[in-house]
Amino acid sequence: xxxxxxxxxxxxxxxxxxxxxxxxxxxxxxxxxxxxxxxxxxxxxxxxxxxxxxxxxxxxxxxxxxxxxxxxxxxxxxxxxxxxxxxxxxxxxxxxxxxxxxxxxxxxxxxxxxxxxxxxxxxxxxxxxxxxxxxxxxxxxxxxxxxxxxxxxxxxxxxxxxxxxxxxxxxxxxxxxxxxxxxxxxxxxxxxxxxxxxxxxxxxxxxxxxxxxxxxxxxxxxxxxxxxxxxxxxxxxxxxxxxxxxxxxxxxxxxxxxxxxxxxxxxxxxxxxxxxxxxxxxxxxxxxxxxxxxxxxxxxxxxxxxxxxxxxxxxxxxxxxxxxxxxxxxxxxxxxxxxxxxxxxxxxxxxxxxxxxxxxxxxxxxxxxxxxxxxxxxxxxxxxxxxxxxxxxxxxxxxxxxxxxxxxxxxxxxxxxxxxxxxxxxxxxxxxxxxxxxxxxxxxxxxxxxxxxxxxxxxxxxxxxxxxxxxxxxxxxxxxxxxxxxxxxxxxxxxxxxxxxxxxxxxxxxxxxxxxxxxxxxxxxxxxxxxxx
Amino acid sequence: xxxxxxxxxxxxxxxxxxxxxxxxxxxxxxxxxxxxxxxxxxxxxxxxxxxxxxxxxxxxxxxxxxxxxxxxxxxxxxxxxxxxxxxxxxxxxxxxxxxxxxxxxxxxxxxxxxxxxxxxxxxxxxxxxxxxxxxxxxxxxxxxxxxxxxxxxxxxxxxxxxxxxxxxxxxxxxxxxxxxxxxxxxxxxxxxxxxxxxxxxxxxxxxxxxxxxxxxxxxxxxxxxxxxxxxxxxxxxxxxxxxxxxxxxxxxxxxxxxxxxxxxxxxxxxxxxxxxxxxxxxxxxxxxxxxxxxxxxxxxxxxxxxxxxxxxxxxxxxxxxxxxxxxxxxxxxxxxxxxxxxxxxxxxxxxxxxxxxxxxxxxxxxxxxxxxxxxxxxxxxxxxxxxxxxxxxxxxxxxxxxxxxxxxxxxxxxxxxxxxxxxxxxxxxxxxx
Numbered sequence: 001x002x003x004x005x006x007x008x009x010x011x012x013x014x015x016x017x018x019x020x021x022x023x024x025x026x027x028x029x030x031x032x033x034x035x036x037x038x039x040x041x042x043x044x045x046x047x048x049x050x051x052x053x054x055x056x057x058x059x060x061x062x063x064x065x066x067x068x069x070x071x072x073x074x075x076x077x078x079x080x081x082x083x084x085x086x087x088x089x090x091x092x093x094x095x096x097x098x099x100x101x102x103x104x105x106x107x108x109x110x111x112x113x114x115x116x117x118x119x120x121x122x123x124x125x126x127x128x129x130x131x132x133x134x135x136x137x138x139x140x141x142x143x144x145x146x147x148x149x150x151x152x153x154x155x156x157x158x159x160x161x162x163x164x165x166x167x168x169x170x171x172x173x174x175x176x177x178x179x180x181x182x183x184x185x186x187x188x189x190x191x192x193x194x195x196x197x198x199x200x201x202x203x204x205x206x207x208x209x210x211x212x213x214x215x216x217x218x219x220x221x222x223x224x225x226x227x228x229x230x231x232x233x234x235x236x237x238x239x240x241x242x243x244x245x246x247x248x249x250x251x252x253x254x255x256x257x258x259x260x261x262x263x264x265x266x267x268x269x270x271x272x273x274x275x276x277x278x279x280x281x282x283x284x285x286x287x288x289x290x291x292x293x294x295x296x297x298x299x300x301x302x303x304x305x306x307x308x309x310x311x312x313x314x315x316x317x318x319x320x321x322x323x324x325x326x327x328x329x330x331x332x333x334x335x336x337x338x339x340x341x342x343x344x345x346x347x348x349x350x351x352x353x354x355x356x357x358x359x360x361x362x363x364x365x366x367x368x369x370x371x372x373x374x375x376x377x378x379x380x381x382x383x384x385x386x387x388x389x390x391x392x393x394x395x396x397x398x399x400x401x402x403x404x405x406x407x408x409x410x411x412x413x414x415x416x417x418x419x420x421x422x423x424x425x426x427x428x429x430x431x432x433x434x435x436x437x438x439x440x441x442x443x444x445x446x447x448x449x450x451x452x453x454x455x456x457x458x459x460x461x462x463x464x465x466x467x468x469x470x471x472x473x474x475x476x477x478x479x480x481x482x483x484x485x486x487x488x489x490x491x492x493x494x495x496x497x498x499x500x501x502x503x504x505x506x507x508x509x510x511x512x513x514x515x516x517x518x519x520x521x522x523x524x525x526x527x528x529x530x531x532x533x
Numbered sequence: 534x535x536x537x538x539x540x541x542x543x544x545x546x547x548x549x550x551x552x553x554x555x556x557x558x559x560x561x562x563x564x565x566x567x568x569x570x571x572x573x574x575x576x577x578x579x580x581x582x583x584x585x586x587x588x589x590x591x592x593x594x595x596x597x598x599x600x601x602x603x604x605x606x607x608x609x610x611x612x613x614x615x616x617x618x619x620x621x622x623x624x625x626x627x628x629x630x631x632x633x634x635x636x637x638x639x640x641x642x643x644x645x646x647x648x649x650x651x652x653x654x655x656x657x658x659x660x661x662x663x664x665x666x667x668x669x670x671x672x673x674x675x676x677x678x679x680x681x682x683x684x685x686x687x688x689x690x691x692x693x694x695x696x697x698x699x700x701x702x703x704x705x706x707x708x709x710x711x712x713x714x715x716x717x718x719x720x721x722x723x724x725x726x727x728x729x730x731x732x733x734x735x736x737x738x739x740x741x742x743x744x745x746x747x748x749x750x751x752x753x754x755x756x757x758x759x760x761x762x763x764x765x766x767x768x769x770x771x772x773x774x775x776x777x778x779x780x781x782x783x784x785x786x787x788x789x790x791x792x793x794x795x796x797x798x799x800x801x802x803x804x805x806x807x808x809x810x811x812x813x814x815x816x817x818x819x820x821x822x823x824x825x826x827x828x829x830x831x832x833x834x835x836x837x838x839x840x841x842x843x844x845x846x847x848x849x850x851x852x853x854x855x856x857x858x859x860x861x862x863x864x865x866x867x868x869x870x871x872x873x874x875x876x877x878x879x880x881x882x883x884x885x886x887x888x889x890x891x892x893x894x895x896x897x898x899x900x901x902x903x904x905x906x907x908x909x910x911x912x913x914x915x916x917x918x919x920x921x922x923x924x925x926x927x928x929x930x931x932x933x934x935x936x937x938x939x940x941x942x943x944x945x946x947x948x949x950x951x952x953x954x955x956x957x958x959x960x961x962x963x964x965x966x
Contacts, residue, residue: 142592147745148718222666222669224664376747380748384749428733431752434810435755435810436810478846480850481850486809494730494732
């Protein structure tokens with residue numbers, strides 16, 4: 001008996017020691033970031049001998065993934081807590097245990113950070129090296145960053161989604177009609193959120209045992225006539241009924257919603273009208289009638305309109321306020337830097353390798369949020385940076401096929417800077433610098449001519465200025481026909497603007513480009529610099 | 534008939550000069566040949582465009598891109614090269630749909646055209662009676678089908694800024710929105726390539742359309758000096774194949790090298806490029822030079838290029854003055870110019886005659902003619918469009934009292950008179966003061 005027990009205890013102790021061994025080998029891979037776990041810290045101190053052996057080979061990997069984990073950890077906490085100054089993870093890759101330990105003192109932070117880090121434990125083990133020359137890996141990263149790929153969870157829009165869902169649920173429970181207006185800049189996740197809400201409302205209806213929701217989702221750009229929206233709504237709900245030729249679809253709907261329904265289990269109808277400002281006509285009739293449908297006594301539709309203008313409801317539907325049925329307005333604000341960063345990281349975290357340096361992602365998020373807060377632009381910039389890396393790598397392959405894959409071939413700051421400048425820089429400066437000389441002189445004389453308050457001049461006056469500049473530097477000026485041709489070429493390119501006039505000489509010219517751009521473009525050439533003084 | 538058959542007989546014996554001329558002219562008119570050497574370098578616009586479109590074809594991701602540059606810089610030519618190469622590499626996976634902003638900027642028209650081209654590609658019957666709704670549903674269905682079958686559709690929108698600016702769509706840009714929105718869905722596999730000469734074409738888009746555009750722009754800049762030199766060599770050197778006598782080929786190429794390294798040629802080229810530096814105008818210049826080649830010697834010379842330059846930089850009014858005006862007409866022009874200089878805003882025939890008399894009185898010139906002769910000279914100048922009536926009103930008035938204006942600038946007048954065969958010196962002096 002005792003022997004058996006002894007054997008059991010030995011086996012148990014063996015199993016405990018093996019598990020401890022496994023437990024303690026894990027932190028060697030995920031060293032600095034694992035500090036919140038107190039017992040792992042202890043294990044690490046025991047096994048520092050073992051960890052030293054492993055560090056040289058895996059040092060880069062650890063700092064990479066550690067940096068990513070640290071950044072996500074810190075970002076998740078910043079999105080809940082008060083905004084702290086965000087330390088760049090690269091700089092404090094060594095000191096991050098202390099940083100994270102300080103945050104440990106705030107009790108509430110421990111749980112989300114711990115859970116985030118716990119999740120990372122699984123992926124950290126399998127985070128392999130990213131090889132940019134591998135086509136499959138490159139394709140996977142590009143796909144993860146493509147605009148058309150909808151992420152599985154929509155982050156950073158929980159608040160807005162919750163409000164809309166509550167509204168829809170309330171309407172469904174009380175079997176009342178209601179209207180909601182969603183506004184926001186393009187690229188802020190409105191249509192994406194609508195899809196999620198639709199699914200969630202359907203699921204909730206099934207859960208609660210309510211009759212399931214009928215949905216009509218219309219993109220108003222696809223309507224030939226604005227009144228077609230009514231026939232679309234009608235077509236969904238009354239599929240069996242023949243369309244009555246005498247009354248319009250709008251009248252039919254109005255009649256339908258003004259009478260008490262025969263059957264008791266009527267379905268609620270969810271109407272989602274995307275790009276609603278296409279419905280705006282001069283007399284605003286269609287938009288008005290659409291919202292009025294929700295005010296009819298037996299109406300059973302929940303109307304959600306999506307557009308870009310914040311004050312659409314106020315400007316175009318003033319009468320609704322008097323009838324006390326102004327739609328609820330939910331604004332989708334433009335993404336802030338932290339939100340953009342978080343969304344990008346969410347997309348990239350599902351991949352088993354690290355493709356982007358976190359500083360590069362931060363730069364992209366900062367620049368895009370300062371410009372417009374448009375998520376599509378951020379994704380496009382990241383993909384562009386990835387392509388720059390790909391051409392660089394492929395270019396070097398052609399030259400030295402035998403060289404080993406250098407470490408750290410991820411998208412770095414300089415790739416991101418190049419991608420950002422490609423996206424945000426206007427081609428005007430480059431074009432002005434590469435114009436032929438006479439056309440540059442014309443642009444220069446136009447810049448001088450429009451310095452004052454005068455906004456346009458005739459071609460003859462511009463020609464005079466042009467000839468003066470040419471004569472001052474001993475260049476033969478071109479004749480008036482050639483001059484007019486060159487002005488037309490510049491008009492085609494969008495640098496000058498020529499008005500239409502019957503007579504060539506009477507055409508008015510104005511400048512479309514900023515004078516500062518012209519000065520910047522031509523500053524290398526001394527002649528133009530003196531000219532523009 | 535006889536001369537025609539004689540022509541056919543002589544075609545077999547045409548001399549190598551003519552054959553060379555035909556070959557070079559054929560090359561200059563073929564954009565594929567002209568832009569092919571540019572595709573060799575890895576940094577050129579060709580490779581950038583090819584990279585983007587081919588990754589879309591192979592990886593099945595959607596993309597949109599804008600080609601910008603002045604007219605004649607080869608945007609459509611490079612795109613044709615890229616599409617041609619892709620059609621060879623992936624024969625069944627690429628469908629091309631082309632639209633032009635000048636023809637198809639209206640939404641109805643554009644959708645019909647897209648549906649028609651899709652029908653032609655896939656051998657379906659196209660009905661002209663199809664409504665807008667039917668066309669758009671057909672297009673959406675085809676996009677989905679092609680996406681499932683991994684065929685990429687390349688939409689080429691020429692004159693992209695016209696699509697964005699169509700006045701009768703009231704700024705709604707429906708076609709662009711639908712196409713770019715289709716890029717956002719997972720089911721479709723397409724590339725939208727816009728070609729425009731307006732640099733700010735993407736600023737003309739509505740903000741929701743601009744948000745869906747992926748902001749990739751390729752700028753077509755004029756070629757650099759090295760590129761022009763290599764282009765000249767590529768276009769003008771004869772190949773050393775058997776259809777030409779070998780001595781002739783080496784002679785011809787040697788002459789070309791001499792010309793292009795001559796400093797006079799370089800200056801000429803520089804003057805030309807200072808006015809207009811696109812590839813298209815360079816091709817026109819070379820075409821004219823080659824066409825004036827001396828067929829007997831069979832070699833190009835510097836003179837050919839000089840005549841080409843002067844024929845391209847014509848100043849018609851200056852030539853009218855230089856070649857066609859009599860001394861009396863020159864006098865009248867000088868009088869009109871002097872009246873302009875004296876800040877007389879409007880003048881008519883009578884005031885010009887007064888000025889003419891004043892000049893005659895002060896300088897005692899021998900050329901003083903009666904009024905009716907001057908009137909006829911006036912009419913001649915008006916026919917040549919060197920002068921014209923200032924306004925169209927007052928047509929009932931007699932021609933002598935209507936106000937006139939000069940259609941030639943002072944510098945051109947000066948130049949024309951200086952190069953005139955027998956312009957009296959006094960006139961030049963009068964023009965200056």
